[in-house]
Amino acid sequence: MSLHNRIDKRVLKEIIANDPTQRKTLSFYKYFKIDDTQAYRDRLYRDWEALGCMGRIYLANEGINAQMSVPLDNWNEWVEYLSTDSNLTNVPLKIAVEDDSKSFYKLKIKVRSKILADGLDDSTFNPWNTGRHLSAKEMNEAIAQGAIVIDMRNHYESEVGHFEGAIKPDADTFRQELKMVEEMLEGKEDEKVVMYCTGGIRCEKASAYFKHKGFKDVNQLRGGIIEYAHQVQESNLENKYIGKNFVFDERLGERISDEVIAQCHQCGEPCDNHTNCANVECHLLFIQCDACKAKYEECCSDECNDIIHLPEEAQRERRKGKQLHGDARNVFKKGRFNGRADGSISKVPSVDQMST
Numbered sequence: 001m002s003l004h005n006r007i008d009k010r011v012l013k014e015i016i017a018n019d020p021t022q023r024k025t026l027s028f029y030k031y032f033k034i035d036d037t038q039a040y041r042d043r044l045y046r047d048w049e050a051l052g053c054m055g056r057i058y059l060a061n062e063g064i065n066a067q068m069s070v071p072l073d074n075w076n077e078w079v080e081y082l083s084t085d086s087n088l089t090n091v092p093l094k095i096a097v098e099d100d101s102k103s104f105y106k107l108k109i110k111v112r113s114k115i116l117a118d119g120l121d122d123s124t125f126n127p128w129n130t131g132r133h134l135s136a137k138e139m140n141e142a143i144a145q146g147a148i149v150i151d152m153r154n155h156y157e158s159e160v161g162h163f164e165g166a167i168k169p170d171a172d173t174f175r176q177e178l179k180m181v182e183e184m185l186e187g188k189e190d191e192k193v194v195m196y197c198t199g200g201i202r203c204e205k206a207s208a209y210f211k212h213k214g215f216k217d218v219n220q221l222r223g224g225i226i227e228y229a230h231q232v233q234e235s236n237l238e239n240k241y242i243g244k245n246f247v248f249d250e251r252l253g254e255r256i257s258d259e260v261i262a263q264c265h266q267c268g269e270p271c272d273n274h275t276n277c278a279n280v281e282c283h284l285l286f287i288q289c290d291a292c293k294a295k296y297e298e299c300c301s302d303e304c305n306d307i308i309h310l311p312e313e314a315q316r317e318r319r320k321g322k323q324l325h326g327d328a329r330n331v332f333k334k335g336r337f338n339g340r341a342d343g344s345i346s347k348v349p350s351v352d353q354m355s356t
């Protein structure tokens with residue numbers, strides 16, 4: 001039995017599009033010691049593949065970071081499976097706020113040196129000494145009290161949604177984000193700092209790092225925006241998150257509030273729907289309204305639109321020898337945004353998508 005899925009991506013997407021299976025999308029992470037990551041990986045792949053699970057899961061000696069979907073019919077069995085692994089018993093699951101059952105189209109489990117690309121040397125500080133975890137209610141209180149609220153995500157994430165009054169660094173990666181935040185917060189070591197991200201993992205690292213840097217009152221949103229949205233709904237709290245929560249799967253976002261705070265990168269109309277350019281060679285992540293979607297046939301530019309109309313053979317010829325994206329993605333960079341008139345878009349290469 002193969003422990004990898006080698007079927008073409010487009011074929012798999014087609015299969016999922018027509019698959020009536022109801023799935024639950026979720027994410028979780030846990031820092032714990034894994035000695036034999038390859039054996040752990042192969043076991044998970046075998047057992048979760050058998051349950052029809054899909055997703056993108058990273059394993060390292062330091063733990064697991066998973067974004068995945070589980071068929072509803074196998075949900076109980078999968079949760080039970082977690083409980084048979086002492087490291088994963090009662091691990092907090094962040095369940096998707098909006099779900100179309102098509103968040104992932106295959107199961108991918110990768111062994112990495114770290115489960116989060118943070119660029120930090122963990123031996124230089126205590127990664128376990130994290131900040132105080134805030135509930136949704138405490139988050140609202142902290143915002144009301146005027147705490148410094150920091151969005152620990154990348155620019156293309158905070159562009160479509162963020163907390164009221166949050167600082168949103170224009171970072172391409174989490175590594176860059178940490179550096180920028182450190183510069184921004186210089187001299188504010190005594191103030192109350194609250195950080196948040198999608199599901200909480202980035203703040204685990206960032207909060208420990210900033211405590212190490214001398215910050216005295218470091219707080220983080222427990223379970224990230226996903227858990228916040230659930231608590232707001234369940235406890236009927238005021239929602240202080242505006243717009244969408246960007247997610248790292250096929251859905252590319254979950255709506256948290258009705259406000260649309262971003263614009264189409266091609267025509268400038270209000271829009272907060274991310275898309276990936278239909279030209280696989282480009283695959284740029286950008287915001288595109290329905291009108292532009294129709295006009296450019298889901299491409300980011302006329303150039304890409306021309307390419308998708310080339311015969312398949314010619315397209316393949318163009319891609320030959322080129323390094324396609326893998327785990328990195330091309331991301332539209334709003335700071336370099338110009339030339340809307342012809343709908344062309346400038347690109348920045350290779351942003352790591354290993355987050356949440």
Ligand SMILES: [Zn+2]
Pocket residue numbers: 264265266267268269288289290291292293
């Ligand atoms: Zn548009």
Ligand SMILES: [Zn+2]
Pocket residue numbers: 277278279282283284299300301304
């Ligand atoms: Zn393109």
